[in-house]
Amino acid sequence: MALDVELAEIRDFLLAHPPFESMAPGAVERLVRRLRVEYFRRGTAIMVPGRDNLHLFIVRSGAVDMHDAVGTLVDRGEVGTCFGSTTLLGGNPSTFSVVAIEDTLALVMDAATFAELCSNAPGFEEFFDSQRARRMAGAVALQQASSSGSAVLKTRLRDMVKREPVTVGLDATIRQAAAVMAEAGISSLLVMDGERLAGIVTDRDLRNRVLAVGLDPAGPVSAVMTTEPVTARADGLAFEALLEMVGRRIHHLPLVEDGRALGVVTTTDLMRLEHANPVYLAGDIAKQESGAAIAKIAARLPSVVESLVAQDASAADMGRIVTTVGDAIERRLIALAEARLGAPPVPYCWVTLGSRARMEQALAADQDNALIIDDAATSADKEYFAELARLVSNALVEAGYPTCAGDVMATNPNCRLRLKKWRKVFTDWMTAPVPEAILRASIFFDMRPVAGDASLYAELAEQVRTQAPTSARFLAHLAGAAVLNEPPIGFFRGFVLAKEGAHRDTLDIKRGGIGAVVDLARVHGLAVGSPAQNTDERLAAAVAAGRMDAGRGADLRDAFEFISYVRFRHQAARVRAGQAPDNRLSPDELSSFDKRHLREAFAIVRSAQSTLGVAYGTGKLG
Template sequence: MTAFIENDVHAVAPEVAISFFKGIMPFDTLDEETLRSLARHCRIDFFPKGTRLLTADVTELTHLYFIQRGGVKAFLEDENGEVTLKDFRGEGAYIGALAIIRGTPANLNIETVEDTFCFLLPRDIFLGLIEKQASFAHFYLKSFSEKIVTTAYNELRHHKVTRRSNEDLYLFSIRVGDLVKTLRKVAASATIQEAAALMSEHRVGCLLIHDAVDAEKIVGIITDRDLRGKVVAAGLDFQQPVQTIMSTPVQTVLSQSLCFDVLLKMMDTGIHHLAVERAGKIIGVITSHDIMLLQGHSPYYLFKEIRGQQQISGLYPLANKIPDVIRGLIGEGAKAGNITQMIAILNDHILERMLTLLEQELGAPPVPYCWLLLGSEGRREQTFKTDQDNAIIYSDPEDETQAQAAAAYFKAFAAKAIDHLVNCGYPLCPGEVMAVNPLWCQPLSSWKRYFERWVSEPDPQELRYATIFFDFRAGFGEAALAESLRTHLNQHIKGRDLFLFHLARQSMETRAPLSFFKNFIVERDGEHKNRLDIKKQGLTPFVNFARVLALKFGVNETNTLARLKALRDGDWIQAELWSSASEAYELQMQQRLVHQLRQIEAETIPDNYIDPADLSDLERRMLKDAFTVIERLYGVLDQMYPVT
């Protein structure tokens, strides 16, 4: 490796430097005079391939580097000399900005991977631009946030979740447009027999149907299931036009969509064939089979097993397969929002299948009902085997006889359902917030009265109920009942500033787990000595903040990240706060998920207590940065609901 000796630094013609900086952000926003002044201080240097430019925690930055030609790699090495983080940077990229702004030595090792020319901008000149140019400060701070978060996720993946040798995962790297093969289509006027022959000839399970006149206009789709169910089973004439059995309109996804996002859509909608669109034109079809081939532990395999199960007891072992699926997603690079969404979908399908089979066992209910999911389940933020939080809401009975029948049916129904969920591995709620509790198995009118009382009388118990029940969503059954209750809550909470005041002040009682000197505040003694509860101390403040503002502004979303985005879109919080809060929340959730996954693999019960000593320097720094966002959230609540 060539040592870096700064003896080949040369002045550069101002016009050359100006031309270079005009082509990179954020220098392209500078006026001509500022660029010319900057160019006078700029130098150029040549570094042969293999030159170590910076050494992590050693090199003091005197200049900011810009790659004019060539490339470098950025990396860290552990105590065994193993490279754990890599980042390749090419022409136009910068090196050393974070260290200069923070006044620290280099935070990464930087080494040239080919002969490289760099412009060198003196440290003081760069800091002057940061101080005087608001666009500069915003650009680099945003860039640092994105790069450090990505680096932290990489480190979490590589250090904490060991990749299994037989895993070859692509859900987060391949876009569906890359999987599409030859477009197979047939005219809507073609006969069913002609369409079936074409499918057989090309050995495909579906055909797109185009307009009889305009071959570019896709009007429907048929699958081999349509041929079985709509033609053979129904005895339909094979000479009928194929448009009589096609499904329309065709559901589409963009060609740039990641396979993971398409997989979620398939699992959420139950549609197994999606047309792929590029620049407004259908280019082919992506199927569930195509995506299943990408993974060994595909979520879709488990999804199909759940949907096809005919016995409730058969669902028990399937729930225990979820950690394996999630492990693969974490190993591939899924962020917490992806992971919790997948956990929620799989849990929802287990619940849906189980309650469907239970209805078949007990018979149809006397009145329509909806199984409500509450708390973290209602927010789609479950991790590994979160405690049950559920309830039943049913239509108001027409008379006393129907009321007694409904009460008896749902009592038996809830008791069996809760037992089955326990057997699936979902623990009982210690606070008995479950449908088996008669308090939480009530008709719609009773639920409306509950919500009215909790909002009108905000004592500590009512506030506790609000943090659990107001995050509800429909899990199974008549979703219209849940929607009616949500509408009632939104209407009733308008103008209830006293309730929101108490909810906001209660939310701020949990302080950020950092001392005055920015050290972690951990448990002093007991079972979890020297550990911090990342759920209660780190994540809950974000959940509470999003809930208070969602209730205040009538946002119907229950997921914390979705609530934050809706608040940003409605201009109720600043875009920069939304970005910081979302990144901080998601990073902590990632820490929690990885921690629990490691406990499961060690065959211990998952918990939320993390030992800061087990974290890398980068992880500790990111966690501290995430915790500092909590005080900013509290500042917003304090302004909205000050103590008078």
Template sequence: MDAELAEVRDFLAQHAPFDVLRAEVLDRLPARLGVRYFRRGTMVLALDEVTDVVRVLRSGAVEARDGSGELVDRIEAGGLFGMSTLLEGTGSAYAFTAIEDSLVLEVPQPVVVELCGVEPRVADHLEREHRRRLGRAVTVQVGDRSEAGLRTRARDLVRRPPQTAPSTVTIREAATRMRDAGVSSLLLMAGDQLAGIVTDRDLRNRVLAPGLDPDHPVSTVMSDQPVTGSADALAFELLMEMVARNIHHLPLVEQGRVVGVVTSTDLMRLEHADPVYLVGDVRKARTVEEVVAAARRIPETVQRLVTSGTSDEDVGRVTTAVGDAVERRLIDLALAELGPAPVPWCWVVLGSRARGEQALGGDQDHALLLGDEAGPEHDAWFATLAERVTAGLEACGWPRCRGDVMATNPRWRQAVAAWQQTFGRWLDAPEPMAVMQGTIFFDMRPLHGDAGLFDRLQAWVLHRSPHQQIFLGYLAQNAVGTPPPLGFFRGFVLEREGEHVATLDLKHRGLGAIVAVARAHALAAGVPEVGTRARLRAVVAAGRLSADDADDLAGAMDVIGHVRLEHQARQVRSDREPDNYVAPDELSSFDQRNLRDAFGIVKHAQAGLARRHLLRYMS
């Protein structure tokens, strides 16, 4: 082998998927490749161009853009591109342009096929890279256009390290440190633990106004055990927390360590604050009618978020947070009239709201957990509470659940011990139909009342679920029983009857399938997470799913969720009721291609779950 070919061989040996090839296969490969040079600014592969080679970037840099010109990816040395023409049998999904002088190796289709035959990991890598770029495309498309505002992560608001002092310093010393640092708050520490916070307002109200000696310890006027926020939280979530607690400074914590402080002024400078004011109006509402008037602004708010480029995940979190605020306020108004509850209770939300994934067009799903001392004589009080809240939600635009999964149903308004018996029947002596109907209850989150009741029930369920193999088999069977709307030759399978004929059901056959797969893995692993993306991360850590497969599913969720939100935003703009059914002809070719890829990922995940539970042996 001459020096130039040996250099190419060594290069390939350092990059996937060629690094898994046997030495003799790798030795023969360089002589079978083409080589092309592209000057900076030259088109390497045009959008929709059909090609019969997979390209490997030897040196330089290439960028990929979608049909609308949005940047999707940047390829560096060792990166692959052009796989879509071989994997899909269509033109290139993206346009690839050299942004530096670049040298490209070309692997002909017969060689690719041969390599996939001798080493299946090559095929797996090609498909994985193609799906990764699909996920990047959606992230760029729905995320990068709006880095400010609601999508801002708390950590990105921190402009300086936190100003701290030992909690043993005097008030005078604390005030001096605040003045010298030019800050309006000081974090007080006990060792490396946050003990309290003192603010300008504390110095005014607790020191100057009452004439307190400034040589007293600052611990006498600080707010101890202050509320903290996650560094990964959205700015919107932080501001809602601060509004609810009437505080103006929120320390941020990451892995138990204080990383900064966010103020209400920081947050109010952000764009897209409309949902914050909406939540504020909900919390200030003194009547059900005022709550209803505020809640009617939700579709327009979501439509603006989608138009501004907010991601599907963040829109779901915002919509969930607003829905939570509405439901809590309705409960509070009912409690103000009914008086204190006769026994401990916890109102829980179910389904997409519990997962933090609510969109428009959903119905109500909720239940009541009661203390074990609850008796028949107490049911009338909780029945009244349930009916008032349910009627209020209905007036706000959330229809009653057609399956009657609401706290108004006595079956879903019971003591924790009775709930354990219900879950026990699903887990210990499962029947396929009962498991299918009960899956929504495994997506549960406490909203109001005594969260300890929920904690008891969740711990009981998660302790038992990993050991109930028949139940897990039925759960997996349900998860694969609704395949995505993708035919054998990658054509869409449309609804054949009903009012949504000739459309794609993005909720039940797309997002719902991903949710079901993640739920089945999560309950088998006994992890407490409820949100789908959080479940996917947790089951990777538990060893039930590979990181690549979890990333693929999260990417597919982004794709389908984005298409659904765009569809719902169009409906809101046209004064139509939002739903989950989209006609393919209202989608761009780019969205259609991405949906096909996403549905293919869902099919792959369902097949993997089926194999794991050996569903072919189940009746």
């Protein structure tokens, strides 16, 4: 039976636009009868964040604007555009709004028809999966852009107040005021009339208005204070305060809230915001002469991460920054240990393992390190390196890096070997792999030199680079371990949470999220003989070698960045709340935007694991 004219026009329209253009004309004819046409007047909200959507819309005429959950325009849909697939593939409710910006006609497809086409029409689901992948890349960009700007542009003044205001009353003498300032180690003092801020006196006032003119210090402080000083709102931004202080040529700005003094911000405080970076931190570490002094500097690292999250740093950038600081701490501690023990009897290389080796370290990291010792070492030399490892490890604990639960540290004799022995260990892993041993050993395939003779590491790394690609059974066992590290997402796309214990009702974003991508990238990187340790670089190498589709590689890199960013943001929030950073997230702290895109990221990882498992036949390994 022939289609009537209107249905035939719709059929021809669909055949002219993706993804329907790749479908057989007969299939499209059958589809047309299952669609309905709906009219939306200009300004009509077709989809709303927080509301369920059970349809795919195809714009027949007119146009729509699509905004994300924070109101940012993410796309403009004109004739032929499809929207609504996000909820059909990823689950409700919608995190996007879609509004008709012109009078619009849309072809409307129900969820059952959409699911049927995804199962039966070649390329149909892939088309919408690619849209979802583009949304993942957009989500990564949005997470970073939403907090863009330097620290001085984003920081609230109340967040800069670290102590209660130091004050004296109006009846205090100049000498008394100076004594209070000296005892508190401050450069300004608030003078109070009861609960009211009456004035401020600074060290410059004492210098210019007292000492320079020979004023009697027994006189009242009110005689030299600045009365009714300029103040700022506690909720004001740091850059506003900086502009105010520069414009008025003042160096101290009292903060008030509801008439109550909260503290004082100085120009030095504001400038220090821009110094909360690894260059300054690493420079300070290099100057310290004791483990205790280094530990004091290392304690600033969580605040640096908190500041970076508030700026436009990517997770990759933050990982490199945390790693850079960690390297600086470890190098300085090694130098101090050598100064105490004397010069090493033979060359050695101190290597870091795991996330630090990959330049991807976050907060809440423990120690993972080892020693490669020159083959000329004698039995008598063992004690030197055992003591070196002990001194450095103990100092690392003091600096905030706890010992490794798996004892993967240079203090373990099995992680403190001569080069010849290391070469044999790696050869055994790659030529006669045992599944359980490979699972424990995988961290050693993420290795980077930190201090000492890097040529020792280079020899071992070159052996791995050339031998791994030909070690098929080793790679298969490594792939099997990677596939078993499943993302924390269930069959119905719900998060898999811990059911008991201290971490009940939380998900481990490190193990099955970040760790799952790390495991995948490690297999691919070793298989193509890449010298890279970094996850992003390993994925790029796999794509360049033709081992991984470029689209899959881009998806995994975006997923890794998004998951890692959510972890850094979670850790920064815990730092801000005065809690120890960790890797356990409660779904309650995630926005609907986060939940949606974490599900999509985990789905990308699971799909990549499935492909890896098929490629290596991991289900057949004995």
